[in-house]
Amino acid sequence: MENVFCGVCGSGDDEDRLLLCEDCDKSIHTHCCQPPLSSVPKGEWRCPSCVAKEVGKIGLNYGFYDANVKYNLFTFAEYANKFKTDYFKVKEPEVGQ
16 A cells, blocks of 8 residues: 555554545544454444544434433333234233233
């Protein structure tokens, strides 16, 4: 690789351990990642900044709609079983099974 340097340590050494982001072309050594990676991942790799940007696109509309409702284990089991019944069209299991 030419003119490729780790965005964390600034070194261009250990080229075989430099990961190149698929989106922004930022490079980071596997051992400079947080947490460090023991090997080069297979397939595409994205830097933490690009991953954070994509995750930020999800927004607040993702997750539980009843986020303001407090559940105990029993009431959440009922809620989850109702969801499974409605979504997967299966017979509702009894809570505790």
